[in-house]
Amino acid sequence: MWWSLGLEIFLIGIIVFWAISYLVAKNTPYHVYLTVWVSWTCALALVALVPLDLNLVYTKRCISLYGNRTDIHLKMCDLRYWRSWSAIDPSLGDKQTLKVSEEALRTSWLVVYTVCQLNGWIILTFQQSYIETRHFSKMFKLHQAFLDNMGFYATCAVVGALLVVILVISGNDLEYVIYGLMACSNAVCLVIVAVLFGYGLAEYPRSLWQDCQTALKLRRVQISVTVHYETFKKAAEELAGKLGQVYQLRKAASSSLRAMGPKIMLTAAECPLDIASVLVMDPVRGPSIPETDDEYRLAFISQLQEIELDQTHNQKLTEVDRWLLALE
Known part of the structure:
Protein backbone atom coordinates (compact mmCIF):
# COMPACT_ATOMS: atom_id res chain seq x y z
CA MET A 1 0.00 0.00 0.00
CA GLN A 213 0.41 22.60 -38.16
CA THR A 214 3.42 24.80 -38.98
CA ALA A 215 1.66 27.22 -41.33
CA LEU A 216 -1.30 27.68 -38.99
CA LYS A 217 1.00 28.18 -36.01
CA LEU A 218 3.10 30.75 -37.90
CA ARG A 219 -0.02 32.67 -38.97
CA ARG A 220 -1.32 32.72 -35.40
CA VAL A 221 2.03 33.87 -34.04
CA GLN A 222 2.25 36.68 -36.62
CA ILE A 223 -1.16 37.96 -35.59
CA SER A 224 -0.40 37.71 -31.88
CA VAL A 225 2.95 39.47 -32.30
CA THR A 226 1.28 42.46 -33.93
CA VAL A 227 -1.40 42.65 -31.26
CA HIS A 228 1.11 42.29 -28.42
CA TYR A 229 3.41 44.90 -29.96
CA GLU A 230 0.61 47.46 -30.23
CA THR A 231 -0.46 46.69 -26.66
CA PHE A 232 3.12 47.07 -25.49
CA LYS A 233 3.48 50.44 -27.25
CA LYS A 234 0.30 51.78 -25.65
CA ALA A 235 1.37 50.54 -22.23
CA ALA A 236 4.85 52.03 -22.67
CA GLU A 237 3.43 55.42 -23.68
CA GLU A 238 1.03 55.40 -20.73
CA LEU A 239 3.82 54.42 -18.34
CA ALA A 240 6.09 57.10 -19.79
CA GLY A 241 3.40 59.71 -19.20
CA LYS A 242 2.94 58.60 -15.59
CA LEU A 243 6.69 58.61 -15.01
CA GLY A 244 6.83 62.14 -16.42
CA GLN A 245 4.23 63.24 -13.89
CA VAL A 246 6.22 61.64 -11.07
CA TYR A 247 9.35 63.39 -12.38
CA GLN A 248 7.62 66.78 -12.22
CA LEU A 249 6.30 66.04 -8.73
CA ARG A 250 9.81 65.09 -7.63
CA LYS A 251 11.17 68.41 -8.88
CA ALA A 252 8.40 70.27 -7.06
CA ALA A 253 8.98 68.30 -3.83
CA SER A 254 11.82 70.64 -2.87
CA SER A 255 9.90 73.86 -3.57
CA SER A 256 6.15 74.32 -3.92
CA LEU A 257 5.21 70.83 -2.68
CA ARG A 258 7.70 70.65 0.16
CA ALA A 259 5.01 69.57 2.65
CA MET A 260 4.30 66.48 0.55
CA GLY A 261 7.97 65.80 -0.13
CA PRO A 262 8.29 62.52 1.86
CA LYS A 263 5.24 60.96 0.19
CA ILE A 264 6.40 62.07 -3.24
CA MET A 265 9.85 60.55 -2.66
CA LEU A 266 8.23 57.28 -1.58
CA THR A 267 6.24 57.24 -4.82
CA ALA A 268 9.38 58.00 -6.82
CA ALA A 269 11.23 55.17 -5.07
CA GLU A 270 8.59 52.70 -6.31
CA CYS A 271 9.26 53.55 -9.96
CA PRO A 272 10.85 50.74 -12.00
CA LEU A 273 13.76 53.00 -13.01
CA ASP A 274 15.73 55.92 -11.60
CA ILE A 275 13.75 58.89 -12.88
CA ALA A 276 16.24 61.43 -11.53
CA SER A 277 18.97 60.34 -13.96
CA VAL A 278 16.83 60.22 -17.12
CA LEU A 279 17.98 62.49 -19.95
CA VAL A 280 16.50 63.27 -23.34
CA MET A 281 18.77 62.91 -26.37
CA ASP A 282 18.46 65.82 -28.78
CA PRO A 283 20.04 65.37 -32.25
CA VAL A 284 21.53 68.90 -32.07
CA ARG A 285 22.07 69.71 -28.40
CA GLY A 286 22.90 66.15 -27.32
CA PRO A 287 21.82 64.80 -23.91
CA SER A 288 19.88 67.32 -21.86
CA ILE A 289 17.45 67.50 -18.95
CA PRO A 290 13.81 67.21 -20.11
CA GLU A 291 11.69 70.30 -19.52
CA THR A 292 8.44 69.95 -21.48
CA ASP A 293 5.82 67.21 -21.41
CA ASP A 294 6.89 65.93 -24.83
CA GLU A 295 10.51 65.76 -23.71
CA TYR A 296 9.46 63.87 -20.58
CA ARG A 297 7.57 61.37 -22.69
CA LEU A 298 10.41 60.91 -25.19
CA ALA A 299 12.99 60.56 -22.44
CA PHE A 300 11.10 57.86 -20.57
CA ILE A 301 10.06 55.99 -23.71
CA SER A 302 13.71 55.83 -24.82
CA GLN A 303 14.68 54.65 -21.33
CA LEU A 304 12.04 51.91 -21.45
CA GLN A 305 13.32 50.88 -24.89
CA GLU A 306 16.83 50.56 -23.46
CA ILE A 307 15.51 48.35 -20.66
CA GLU A 308 13.68 46.21 -23.22
CA LEU A 309 16.81 45.77 -25.35
CA ASP A 310 18.87 44.94 -22.29
CA GLN A 311 16.46 42.31 -20.94
CA THR A 312 15.47 40.82 -24.31
CA HIS A 313 18.70 40.92 -26.33
CA ASN A 314 21.29 41.72 -23.62
CA GLN A 315 22.24 44.80 -25.65
CA LYS A 316 23.68 47.89 -23.98
CA LEU A 317 23.24 51.23 -25.76
CA THR A 318 26.07 53.73 -26.02
CA GLU A 319 25.82 57.50 -26.44
CA VAL A 320 26.25 57.06 -30.20
CA ASP A 321 23.38 54.54 -30.29
CA ARG A 322 21.15 56.95 -28.39
CA TRP A 323 22.06 59.76 -30.78
CA LEU A 324 21.28 57.58 -33.82
CA LEU A 325 17.93 56.63 -32.32
CA ALA A 326 17.18 60.30 -31.72
CA LEU A 327 17.75 61.00 -35.41
CA GLU A 328 14.95 58.59 -36.26
Whole structure:
Protein backbone atom coordinates (compact mmCIF):
# COMPACT_ATOMS: atom_id res chain seq x y z
CA MET A 1 0.00 0.00 0.00
CA TRP A 2 2.77 2.41 0.94
CA TRP A 3 4.57 2.00 -2.36
CA SER A 4 1.44 2.67 -4.45
CA LEU A 5 0.59 5.72 -2.35
CA GLY A 6 4.08 7.15 -2.80
CA LEU A 7 4.10 6.26 -6.50
CA GLU A 8 0.74 7.96 -7.08
CA ILE A 9 1.85 11.19 -5.40
CA PHE A 10 5.15 11.13 -7.30
CA LEU A 11 3.50 10.56 -10.69
CA ILE A 12 0.85 13.21 -10.00
CA GLY A 13 3.57 15.71 -9.09
CA ILE A 14 5.51 14.94 -12.29
CA ILE A 15 2.41 15.17 -14.51
CA VAL A 16 1.34 18.45 -12.92
CA PHE A 17 4.86 19.84 -13.33
CA TRP A 18 4.83 18.91 -17.01
CA ALA A 19 1.35 20.39 -17.55
CA ILE A 20 2.27 23.68 -15.85
CA SER A 21 5.52 23.88 -17.83
CA TYR A 22 3.47 23.58 -21.01
CA LEU A 23 0.80 26.11 -20.03
CA VAL A 24 2.83 28.63 -18.04
CA ALA A 25 3.52 32.05 -19.55
CA LYS A 26 7.00 33.48 -19.90
CA ASN A 27 8.50 35.27 -16.87
CA THR A 28 5.86 33.87 -14.52
CA PRO A 29 7.03 34.36 -10.90
CA TYR A 30 8.29 31.21 -9.22
CA HIS A 31 5.96 31.64 -6.25
CA VAL A 32 2.97 31.51 -8.63
CA TYR A 33 4.43 28.40 -10.25
CA LEU A 34 4.84 26.78 -6.82
CA THR A 35 1.34 27.55 -5.53
CA VAL A 36 -0.30 26.37 -8.75
CA TRP A 37 1.73 23.16 -8.59
CA VAL A 38 0.69 22.60 -4.97
CA SER A 39 -2.97 23.32 -5.81
CA TRP A 40 -3.15 20.92 -8.74
CA THR A 41 -1.11 18.21 -7.00
CA CYS A 42 -3.26 18.26 -3.86
CA ALA A 43 -6.48 18.38 -5.88
CA LEU A 44 -5.49 15.35 -7.95
CA ALA A 45 -4.09 13.58 -4.87
CA LEU A 46 -7.54 13.99 -3.33
CA VAL A 47 -8.99 12.05 -6.26
CA ALA A 48 -6.21 9.43 -6.10
CA LEU A 49 -6.87 8.69 -2.42
CA VAL A 50 -10.51 7.76 -3.01
CA PRO A 51 -9.86 4.29 -4.60
CA LEU A 52 -7.43 3.40 -1.82
CA ASP A 53 -9.93 4.40 0.83
CA LEU A 54 -12.75 2.45 -0.83
CA ASN A 55 -10.54 -0.62 -1.13
CA LEU A 56 -9.65 -0.43 2.56
CA VAL A 57 -13.31 -0.06 3.57
CA TYR A 58 -14.26 -3.04 1.39
CA THR A 59 -11.49 -5.18 2.90
CA LYS A 60 -12.47 -4.33 6.48
CA ARG A 61 -16.14 -5.09 5.82
CA CYS A 62 -15.19 -8.35 4.16
CA ILE A 63 -13.20 -9.40 7.23
CA SER A 64 -15.97 -8.36 9.63
CA LEU A 65 -18.51 -10.29 7.55
CA TYR A 66 -16.74 -13.60 8.11
CA GLY A 67 -15.88 -12.82 11.74
CA ASN A 68 -13.26 -15.02 13.35
CA ARG A 69 -13.25 -17.64 10.59
CA THR A 70 -9.70 -16.87 9.54
CA ASP A 71 -9.48 -19.61 6.92
CA ILE A 72 -12.47 -18.20 5.03
CA HIS A 73 -11.70 -14.48 5.20
CA LEU A 74 -8.11 -15.12 4.12
CA LYS A 75 -9.52 -16.82 1.05
CA MET A 76 -12.35 -14.38 0.32
CA CYS A 77 -10.68 -11.11 1.37
CA ASP A 78 -7.55 -10.26 -0.56
CA LEU A 79 -4.97 -8.76 1.81
CA ARG A 80 -1.92 -8.96 -0.43
CA TYR A 81 -2.09 -5.29 -1.28
CA TRP A 82 -2.16 -4.20 2.36
CA ARG A 83 0.54 -6.65 3.44
CA SER A 84 3.15 -4.54 1.67
CA TRP A 85 3.77 -2.91 5.05
CA SER A 86 5.54 -6.12 6.05
CA ALA A 87 8.45 -5.05 3.85
CA ILE A 88 9.03 -2.26 6.37
CA ASP A 89 8.07 -4.17 9.52
CA PRO A 90 7.94 -7.99 9.08
CA SER A 91 6.35 -8.46 12.53
CA LEU A 92 3.03 -6.89 11.47
CA GLY A 93 0.02 -9.18 11.29
CA ASP A 94 -3.13 -8.73 9.24
CA LYS A 95 -4.93 -6.61 11.84
CA GLN A 96 -1.87 -4.46 12.49
CA THR A 97 -1.39 -4.05 8.73
CA LEU A 98 -4.93 -2.77 8.27
CA LYS A 99 -4.55 -0.47 11.26
CA VAL A 100 -1.31 0.99 9.90
CA SER A 101 -2.92 1.42 6.47
CA GLU A 102 -5.89 3.20 8.04
CA GLU A 103 -3.58 5.56 9.94
CA ALA A 104 -1.55 6.24 6.79
CA LEU A 105 -4.69 7.09 4.81
CA ARG A 106 -6.04 9.25 7.62
CA THR A 107 -2.75 11.18 7.71
CA SER A 108 -2.78 11.55 3.92
CA TRP A 109 -6.34 12.89 3.97
CA LEU A 110 -5.45 15.30 6.77
CA VAL A 111 -2.39 16.61 4.90
CA VAL A 112 -4.29 17.06 1.62
CA TYR A 113 -7.28 18.75 3.28
CA THR A 114 -5.08 21.06 5.36
CA VAL A 115 -2.96 22.12 2.39
CA CYS A 116 -6.05 22.68 0.22
CA GLN A 117 -7.66 24.68 3.01
CA LEU A 118 -4.66 26.96 3.54
CA ASN A 119 -3.74 27.22 -0.12
CA GLY A 120 -7.24 27.77 -1.49
CA TRP A 121 -8.65 30.16 1.08
CA ILE A 122 -5.57 32.05 2.32
CA ILE A 123 -2.47 31.79 0.14
CA LEU A 124 -4.08 32.04 -3.30
CA THR A 125 -6.29 34.98 -2.35
CA PHE A 126 -3.33 36.83 -0.85
CA GLN A 127 -1.15 35.98 -3.84
CA GLN A 128 -3.75 37.25 -6.30
CA SER A 129 -3.87 40.61 -4.54
CA TYR A 130 -0.06 40.69 -4.43
CA ILE A 131 0.20 40.11 -8.19
CA GLU A 132 -2.56 42.56 -9.15
CA THR A 133 -1.36 45.46 -7.00
CA ARG A 134 0.12 48.37 -8.92
CA HIS A 135 3.07 48.96 -6.62
CA PHE A 136 6.62 48.22 -7.74
CA SER A 137 8.18 47.62 -4.32
CA LYS A 138 7.72 44.15 -2.79
CA MET A 139 7.07 45.59 0.66
CA PHE A 140 4.35 47.87 -0.68
CA LYS A 141 2.84 44.91 -2.56
CA LEU A 142 2.75 42.82 0.61
CA HIS A 143 1.23 45.67 2.58
CA GLN A 144 -1.44 46.35 -0.05
CA ALA A 145 -2.26 42.64 -0.40
CA PHE A 146 -2.71 42.38 3.36
CA LEU A 147 -5.02 45.40 3.39
CA ASP A 148 -7.06 44.00 0.49
CA ASN A 149 -7.59 40.64 2.18
CA MET A 150 -7.89 41.81 5.78
CA GLY A 151 -11.68 42.08 5.54
CA PHE A 152 -11.98 38.62 3.96
CA TYR A 153 -9.75 37.02 6.59
CA ALA A 154 -11.60 38.78 9.41
CA THR A 155 -14.94 37.56 8.04
CA CYS A 156 -13.68 33.97 7.82
CA ALA A 157 -12.32 34.20 11.37
CA VAL A 158 -15.64 35.51 12.73
CA VAL A 159 -17.65 32.82 10.91
CA GLY A 160 -15.27 30.10 12.14
CA ALA A 161 -15.47 31.38 15.72
CA LEU A 162 -19.28 31.42 15.55
CA LEU A 163 -19.32 27.83 14.30
CA VAL A 164 -17.09 26.73 17.19
CA VAL A 165 -19.34 28.54 19.69
CA ILE A 166 -22.43 26.88 18.19
CA LEU A 167 -20.78 23.46 18.46
CA VAL A 168 -19.86 24.07 22.10
CA ILE A 169 -23.37 25.27 23.00
CA SER A 170 -25.06 22.38 21.19
CA GLY A 171 -22.83 19.85 22.95
CA ASN A 172 -21.13 18.51 19.81
CA ASP A 173 -17.43 17.73 19.68
CA LEU A 174 -14.77 19.14 17.38
CA GLU A 175 -15.27 16.31 14.90
CA TYR A 176 -17.90 18.48 13.21
CA VAL A 177 -15.26 21.17 12.73
CA ILE A 178 -13.20 18.63 10.82
CA TYR A 179 -16.23 17.89 8.65
CA GLY A 180 -16.56 21.60 7.93
CA LEU A 181 -12.91 21.86 6.96
CA MET A 182 -13.33 18.84 4.69
CA ALA A 183 -16.32 20.47 3.00
CA CYS A 184 -14.43 23.72 2.39
CA SER A 185 -11.38 21.87 1.10
CA ASN A 186 -13.54 19.71 -1.15
CA ALA A 187 -15.08 22.85 -2.62
CA VAL A 188 -11.64 24.23 -3.51
CA CYS A 189 -10.22 20.95 -4.77
CA LEU A 190 -13.24 19.97 -6.85
CA VAL A 191 -13.33 23.40 -8.50
CA ILE A 192 -9.63 23.08 -9.36
CA VAL A 193 -10.11 19.57 -10.74
CA ALA A 194 -13.17 20.63 -12.76
CA VAL A 195 -11.34 23.60 -14.26
CA LEU A 196 -8.20 21.55 -14.93
CA PHE A 197 -9.99 18.64 -16.56
CA GLY A 198 -12.67 20.73 -18.23
CA TYR A 199 -10.11 23.02 -19.84
CA GLY A 200 -7.47 20.37 -20.47
CA LEU A 201 -9.67 17.75 -22.12
CA ALA A 202 -11.04 20.29 -24.58
CA GLU A 203 -8.14 22.69 -25.07
CA TYR A 204 -5.05 20.51 -24.94
CA PRO A 205 -5.85 18.22 -27.93
CA ARG A 206 -6.88 21.22 -30.01
CA SER A 207 -3.76 23.21 -29.13
CA LEU A 208 -1.58 20.13 -29.73
CA TRP A 209 -3.07 19.68 -33.19
CA GLN A 210 -2.62 23.38 -33.98
CA ASP A 211 1.01 23.32 -32.85
CA CYS A 212 1.68 20.48 -35.27
CA GLN A 213 0.41 22.60 -38.16
CA THR A 214 3.42 24.80 -38.98
CA ALA A 215 1.66 27.22 -41.33
CA LEU A 216 -1.30 27.68 -38.99
CA LYS A 217 1.00 28.18 -36.01
CA LEU A 218 3.10 30.75 -37.90
CA ARG A 219 -0.02 32.67 -38.97
CA ARG A 220 -1.32 32.72 -35.40
CA VAL A 221 2.03 33.87 -34.04
CA GLN A 222 2.25 36.68 -36.62
CA ILE A 223 -1.16 37.96 -35.59
CA SER A 224 -0.40 37.71 -31.88
CA VAL A 225 2.95 39.47 -32.30
CA THR A 226 1.28 42.46 -33.93
CA VAL A 227 -1.40 42.65 -31.26
CA HIS A 228 1.11 42.29 -28.42
CA TYR A 229 3.41 44.90 -29.96
CA GLU A 230 0.61 47.46 -30.23
CA THR A 231 -0.46 46.69 -26.66
CA PHE A 232 3.12 47.07 -25.49
CA LYS A 233 3.48 50.44 -27.25
CA LYS A 234 0.30 51.78 -25.65
CA ALA A 235 1.37 50.54 -22.23
CA ALA A 236 4.85 52.03 -22.67
CA GLU A 237 3.43 55.42 -23.68
CA GLU A 238 1.03 55.40 -20.73
CA LEU A 239 3.82 54.42 -18.34
CA ALA A 240 6.09 57.10 -19.79
CA GLY A 241 3.40 59.71 -19.20
CA LYS A 242 2.94 58.60 -15.59
CA LEU A 243 6.69 58.61 -15.01
CA GLY A 244 6.83 62.14 -16.42
CA GLN A 245 4.23 63.24 -13.89
CA VAL A 246 6.22 61.64 -11.07
CA TYR A 247 9.35 63.39 -12.38
CA GLN A 248 7.62 66.78 -12.22
CA LEU A 249 6.30 66.04 -8.73
CA ARG A 250 9.81 65.09 -7.63
CA LYS A 251 11.17 68.41 -8.88
CA ALA A 252 8.40 70.27 -7.06
CA ALA A 253 8.98 68.30 -3.83
CA SER A 254 11.82 70.64 -2.87
CA SER A 255 9.90 73.86 -3.57
CA SER A 256 6.15 74.32 -3.92
CA LEU A 257 5.21 70.83 -2.68
CA ARG A 258 7.70 70.65 0.16
CA ALA A 259 5.01 69.57 2.65
CA MET A 260 4.30 66.48 0.55
CA GLY A 261 7.97 65.80 -0.13
CA PRO A 262 8.29 62.52 1.86
CA LYS A 263 5.24 60.96 0.19
CA ILE A 264 6.40 62.07 -3.24
CA MET A 265 9.85 60.55 -2.66
CA LEU A 266 8.23 57.28 -1.58
CA THR A 267 6.24 57.24 -4.82
CA ALA A 268 9.38 58.00 -6.82
CA ALA A 269 11.23 55.17 -5.07
CA GLU A 270 8.59 52.70 -6.31
CA CYS A 271 9.26 53.55 -9.96
CA PRO A 272 10.85 50.74 -12.00
CA LEU A 273 13.76 53.00 -13.01
CA ASP A 274 15.73 55.92 -11.60
CA ILE A 275 13.75 58.89 -12.88
CA ALA A 276 16.24 61.43 -11.53
CA SER A 277 18.97 60.34 -13.96
CA VAL A 278 16.83 60.22 -17.12
CA LEU A 279 17.98 62.49 -19.95
CA VAL A 280 16.50 63.27 -23.34
CA MET A 281 18.77 62.91 -26.37
CA ASP A 282 18.46 65.82 -28.78
CA PRO A 283 20.04 65.37 -32.25
CA VAL A 284 21.53 68.90 -32.07
CA ARG A 285 22.07 69.71 -28.40
CA GLY A 286 22.90 66.15 -27.32
CA PRO A 287 21.82 64.80 -23.91
CA SER A 288 19.88 67.32 -21.86
CA ILE A 289 17.45 67.50 -18.95
CA PRO A 290 13.81 67.21 -20.11
CA GLU A 291 11.69 70.30 -19.52
CA THR A 292 8.44 69.95 -21.48
CA ASP A 293 5.82 67.21 -21.41
CA ASP A 294 6.89 65.93 -24.83
CA GLU A 295 10.51 65.76 -23.71
CA TYR A 296 9.46 63.87 -20.58
CA ARG A 297 7.57 61.37 -22.69
CA LEU A 298 10.41 60.91 -25.19
CA ALA A 299 12.99 60.56 -22.44
CA PHE A 300 11.10 57.86 -20.57
CA ILE A 301 10.06 55.99 -23.71
CA SER A 302 13.71 55.83 -24.82
CA GLN A 303 14.68 54.65 -21.33
CA LEU A 304 12.04 51.91 -21.45
CA GLN A 305 13.32 50.88 -24.89
CA GLU A 306 16.83 50.56 -23.46
CA ILE A 307 15.51 48.35 -20.66
CA GLU A 308 13.68 46.21 -23.22
CA LEU A 309 16.81 45.77 -25.35
CA ASP A 310 18.87 44.94 -22.29
CA GLN A 311 16.46 42.31 -20.94
CA THR A 312 15.47 40.82 -24.31
CA HIS A 313 18.70 40.92 -26.33
CA ASN A 314 21.29 41.72 -23.62
CA GLN A 315 22.24 44.80 -25.65
CA LYS A 316 23.68 47.89 -23.98
CA LEU A 317 23.24 51.23 -25.76
CA THR A 318 26.07 53.73 -26.02
CA GLU A 319 25.82 57.50 -26.44
CA VAL A 320 26.25 57.06 -30.20
CA ASP A 321 23.38 54.54 -30.29
CA ARG A 322 21.15 56.95 -28.39
CA TRP A 323 22.06 59.76 -30.78
CA LEU A 324 21.28 57.58 -33.82
CA LEU A 325 17.93 56.63 -32.32
CA ALA A 326 17.18 60.30 -31.72
CA LEU A 327 17.75 61.00 -35.41
CA GLU A 328 14.95 58.59 -36.26
